[in-house]
Amino acid sequence: MEFVHKSVLLDETINGLNIKPDGTYVDGTAGGGGHSFHIASRLNSEGRLIAIDQDPDAIAAATERLKQFDNVTIIRSNFSNIKGVLMSLGICGVDGVLLDIGVSSWQLDSPERGFSYHYDAPLDMRMSREGTSAYDIVNSCEPGELVRILSIYGEEKFAKNIVRSIVKARDVKPIETTLELADIIRDAYPMKARQKGHPARKTFQALRIAVNGELDRLKEGLVNAFDVLNPDGRLAVITFHSLEDRIVKKQMADWCVGCTCPSDFPICVCGNKPKAELVTRKPIEPSEDELLDNNRARSAKLRICQRRTTSA
Ligand SMILES: C[S@@+](CC[C@H](N)C(=O)[O-])C[C@H]1O[C@@H](n2cnc3c(N)ncnc32)[C@H](O)[C@@H]1O
Known part of the structure; x- marks a missing residue:
């Protein structure tokens, strides 16, 4: 590309x-x-x-x-x-x-980099292609730490709802792709708030900031x-x-x-x-x-x- x-x-x-x-x-x-x-x-x-x-x-x-x-x-x-x-x-x-x-x-438009909720790709988001990935954070972080990441780096009001759904999903199997995560976030989002932009936008921003420090x-x-x-x-x-x-x-x-x-x-x-x-x-x-x-x-x-x- x-x-x-x-x-x-x-x-x-x-x-x-x-x-x-x-x-x-x-x-x-x-x-x-x-x-x-x-x-x-x-x-x-x-x-x-x-x-x-x-x-x-x-x-x-x-x-x-x-x-x-x-x-x-x-x-x-x-x-x-x-x-x-x-x-x-x-x-x-x-x-x-x-x-x-x-x-x-x-980077955003390269599907395989995993920065975007518009394409299905492995959860990655590492600019340097090294170190902790979004997959590691989403699947391994303590729930409290995940809430902190979404609330602070994403200024996401519904962080607790989203993290509850992430934890429920990852208890069954690891969350592997961007679209799997985007679907979980959408389902966790209150119906009324879904009109204001993509529900996954703030969570993806937060994860990207956390992954890359x-x-x-x-x-x-x-x-x-x-x-x-x-x-x-x-x-x-x-x-x-x-x-x-x-x-x-x-x-x-x-x-x-x-x-x-x-x-x-x-x-x-x-x-x-x-x-x-x-x-x-x-x-x-x-x-x-x-x-x-x-x-x-x-x-x-x-x-x-x-x-x-x-x-x-
Ligand atoms: C917005 S783009 C820069 C575009 C560039 N100014 C141009 O006109 O083509 C940001 C770039 O900064 C790099 N980047 C972001 N944070 C960085 C960091 N802490 N150290 C080195 N590179 C970084 C990203 O990998 C990305 O390629």
């Missing part, structure tokens, strides 16, 4: 990174190489791009897409390991990092990416749901906090200085034109911050 993925907020992201032609950049989520291609196109022979993805299929697609560039290095890794990747390449600091979080359209990797990835930024370097992050966006918003806001002395102190005694400034006060969202062309961009939010020259 051909790797098809429309890069989201492409111009906004590339412009927001403020690319220096001789700078060093990291695309932590290379996917099909869409954003990477446009970053690499703005570099001269002194510039460099490191394109990272944890999915071996994405690495193959990005390698093909970016093959015309001599100054692009493609590495299979988790972006949370950005420091290790850069150290292995002898790079101490970079001028920009992009994280375009989540799954690609290609997405929120923890995002938190680690943000901190590690910021640490490797050169002064004035930029970090651009595209998220697709509120759980991720909240993490990015809070982390960027924390970097921008300066003095933390009580407001009635006549002078600053804490000496804290902001480490970053926001490039985007409010998140950038897709234009109507982009949404007409790519409905999957509908929940995308882009936030960018810049490391301050004087940061500690």
